[in-house]
Amino acid sequence: MQFATPFLLYLGVVVGALGVAMALPRRGLSPQAVGAIIAGGGLGLVFLALGLRAGPDWPGIYFYIFSFIGLGAALRMISHPRPVYAALYFILTILASSGLYLLLAAEFMAFALIIIYAGAILITYLFVIMLATQAPVAEEIDVLSDYDRYSREPIVSTLAGFALLAVLTSMLVGGLAEPLHRAGPDRAVTGALLTRKIEPLLTEAYGLPPDAQLVEVEGASVTVAFPSGWGGSEQIQIFRPLSPGETMAFDLPEGATMENIEQIGLTLVGKHPLGLEVAGVILLMAMLGAIILAQKQSQVEEGRKSAAARKGLTTGPEVYP
Amino acid sequence: MTDLFTLAQSELLPQATLLHYLFVSAAMFAIGIIGFLTRRNLIIMFLCTELMFQGAGLAMIAFGRHHLNFTGDVFVIFVLTIAAAEAALALALVVYLFRRKETLNAAEWAELRG
Incomplete structure (x- = not known):
């Protein structure tokens, strides 16, 4: 089965190239719908090959849904004769790829993509498309211009694009095919960062006195200093009362993990x-x-x-x- | 009823491999290139470059997830910045060109080549 994988991959790429070339609008006969179906079949062949290569675990259904929607909308975007519709199909592509971002545990980027790309940039594009359109002439209701209706050199361009895709696919043939780490990125609080977030959680979980000070966060344990001593609380019993100035180690309370946006912010300004x-x-x-x-x-x-x-x-x- | 995010990270749905995401991103990039070459409308050509940005961004997020760090996410933020700046400038230029010749056909501006 491993032997057949590269052939299936390249067969899928070739079928996809054929489908995309047919889906582009041309003068004369242009079977666009048939081309789109063939291109989808090519994508299916590639996914079949990748799934065989990955072993027993096939990806969940959402990956397939989002990638088919995204790539299909991208294909419709480059083949639709009306610029406004092309921009709307691009918004669909963006929504699908933000779904893929969600599957990749990048929640913040998924919603930032929708807000910034679909909300701001694409609306600018739509404005300019509507601004830069010829006023319709009275006797001619359909204002589709010739340069929008037919594509330029569809076959040669498709060959160029899919030659690049085939080269990138050859990288995939040799690449490693392990599933992504199940657990996702490490969400534990690192170092002494975000103390202001941990302190209220600690106070709530262990009933610490108001003058308790957080000294150090090391892995999953927190060291807390007690300037005026401590005799335990309802939540936690201790063996002997602490004298003033003593420290004690606690387990990190539930919920003391970093959110996706906090980790991105730390990477952004820290690195x-x-x-x-x-x-x-x-x-x-x-x-x-x-x-x-x-x-x-x-x-x-x-x-x-x-x-x-x-x-x-x-x-x-x-x-x- | 769990939300999509929890479901996607759970044991119920196996995660796709890195290769799946890389192929989708490469295909998106290729479709962007094909669109840039075939379309003759200036605005749609710029829109196709945005599609190529999308492909690159998906690859970056997938690699960030693979290596379990957030540099990929941060670079997608930069990509969004560049895309916004490019949209503002390029679209201003496109409107400028449109007012001169009343057309968006890229071939009309062929004399701009060096």
Whole structure:
């Protein structure tokens, strides 16, 4: 069975290339629906090969659902003649890939993707698509332009794209095929970070006095100092009363784990502070660039209007909506 | 009734291998390239680059999950930043070009090549 895997993989890639080439719109006969079904069959063959390679445990159903939706919507996006629909299909792709992110235990990124990508960036795209469309002429209701209706060199482009995919697939043939770690990322609190989160949990779980101080977090145990001594509480009995200044080790209470967003934040500012600064500078530059471009546009229009006025013409009906 | 996240991490549903996610990400990238080459509408061409970003981001998250760290997530945050900056600038340019020639056909701007 292991022997057949590479052949199945490449067969799937070739079938997928055939399907994508058929699904792209062309002049004359273009069997788009048939092409989409063939491309889906190719993807199914690839998943069959990968599943055989992975051994007894096949992935859960959600992985297949999300990847079929995502790749299918991506294919429809590049083959749909109407730009607005293409953008909407891209939103579907984003929703599907945020589902895949959820399966990969990246909850924060899944929702950030929906909010930022589908909510902000794609809406900008939709605005510009609607802004930059020719006004429909009265006798011509269907305003699909020729360059949207037919794709450019579908067969050659598909060959180029799938040559790349085949090269990447050859990496998959030799790659390791263990399932991802079941437990997911380590969610224990590391080091003395997040003491403010642990302190209330400790107080609630063990009934510590208000002046108790957290000294150290080491693995799953916490060391707490008692400046004015302690005689135990309802929640926990101790063998002898602690004298002032003594310390005692406790188990980390339930719920003292790091959330996904806390871990991402620590990685972001702890390990990649320079990247964060550079991202901020890039955003600032993009904002400045957009402002300058917008100014130039209004200057062009004003120049045109004043030129028309100098010629003694009226500005006439507004050409640019 | 458990939520999807708990179900996905539980024993009931076996996790997919890294290769599954890498293949989906590679396929998404390839579809993005094909779209960039075949579509002739400037806006859709930019949208296809966003699709390629998506493919790269999925690979990064999958690798982060494989190595059990969060660098992949952090780099997807940077990808989102770049995508937002690119969308703002590129779309401003596209509107600028559209007002000059009243068309979004990329072939109309072929003289821009070096």
